[in-house]
Amino acid sequence: MSVHTEVKKVTTNTLLKMKAAGERISMLTAYDYSFARLFDAAGIDVILVGDSASNVMAGHETTVPITIEQMIYHAQSVVRGIDRCLVVVDLPFGTYQSNPDIALASAIRVMKETGGHSIKLEGGEEVVESIRRIVRAGIPVMGHLGLTPQSIYKFGTYTVRAKEEEEAEKLRKDALLLQEAGCFAIVLEKIPAQLAKEVSESLHIPTIGIGAGKFCDGQVLVMHDMLGINNDFNPRFLRKYLNMHDQVIAAVQHYIEDVRSHDFPNEQEQY
Numbered sequence: 001m002s003v004h005t006e007v008k009k010v011t012t013n014t015l016l017k018m019k020a021a022g023e024r025i026s027m028l029t030a031y032d033y034s035f036a037r038l039f040d041a042a043g044i045d046v047i048l049v050g051d052s053a054s055n056v057m058a059g060h061e062t063t064v065p066i067t068i069e070q071m072i073y074h075a076q077s078v079v080r081g082i083d084r085c086l087v088v089v090d091l092p093f094g095t096y097q098s099n100p101d102i103a104l105a106s107a108i109r110v111m112k113e114t115g116g117h118s119i120k121l122e123g124g125e126e127v128v129e130s131i132r133r134i135v136r137a138g139i140p141v142m143g144h145l146g147l148t149p150q151s152i153y154k155f156g157t158y159t160v161r162a163k164e165e166e167e168a169e170k171l172r173k174d175a176l177l178l179q180e181a182g183c184f185a186i187v188l189e190k191i192p193a194q195l196a197k198e199v200s201e202s203l204h205i206p207t208i209g210i211g212a213g214k215f216c217d218g219q220v221l222v223m224h225d226m227l228g229i230n231n232d233f234n235p236r237f238l239r240k241y242l243n244m245h246d247q248v249i250a251a252v253q254h255y256i257e258d259v260r261s262h263d264f265p266n267e268q269e270q271y
């Protein structure tokens with residue numbers, strides 16, 4: 001008799017139930033098979049295939065240049081590595097802003113070609129019609145408000161957003177609009193903790209914060225930041241759980257030494 005263990009998959013409904021039960025949601029970015037496998041095995045609730053791949057995987061200064069083909073490649077690799085968590089894929093800049101038809105076509109392409117479970121896009125009122133269209137087509141959508149990196153050239157800086165009342169009020173309204181349009185969750189990036197608290201309390205869908213304080217229903221970090229791969233990115237909101245930068249350099253230096261000194265490979269490490 002074969003024993004088949006059921007894996008309980010995380011769905012968008014699971015996240016809604018977690019919020020209702022007061023359970024915090026954990027989300028991390030990943031861009032490849034091997035890290036997705038590790039994060040899924042560790043029990044992460046959600047993997048975001050973020051367009052931050054443009055920065056941390058491709059070395060661009062912003063998220064603007066990454067293409068839909070590159071996002072699809074990263075998302076396909078992540079999906080092959082997971083059994084259990086929910087996979088959200090970012091729609092990159094230029095693939096949804098022009099009109100709802102184009103937005104829907106981009107979302108359908110990502111869903112069909114990657115096997116991901118949902119998409120994320122940035123913005124409030126400006127993209128709400130597109131969100132409605134995508135949700136009507138049966139595709140779950142995660143919203144993203146506050147600091148929206150695809151608009152970096154409009155903001156001109158990566159500093160905290162919505163500190164002034166006018167922008168805070170727009171964000172409160174946008175969050176409600178996104179919920180009404182059918183979003184299953186909203187990322188709140190780099191806004192004051194008190195505003196994130198108000199928004200989180202005003203919604204029945206979960207908020208996932210990055211630099212938005214402790215009152216969000218979940219938290220997300222970019223994997224390269226929380227694993228300490230970048231040692232030159234140290235914003236106040238970031239907690240580093242490893243110092244991979246130093247550890248990897250030390251390991252590689254050790255290897256170089258072993259090769260140069262004829263220590264590696266030894267008798268047991270050869271055929």
Ligand code: KIV
Pocket residue numbers: 029048049050051052053090187189210220222
């Ligand atoms: O692309 C990304 O990594 C993101 C997170 C910062 C939320 O959108």
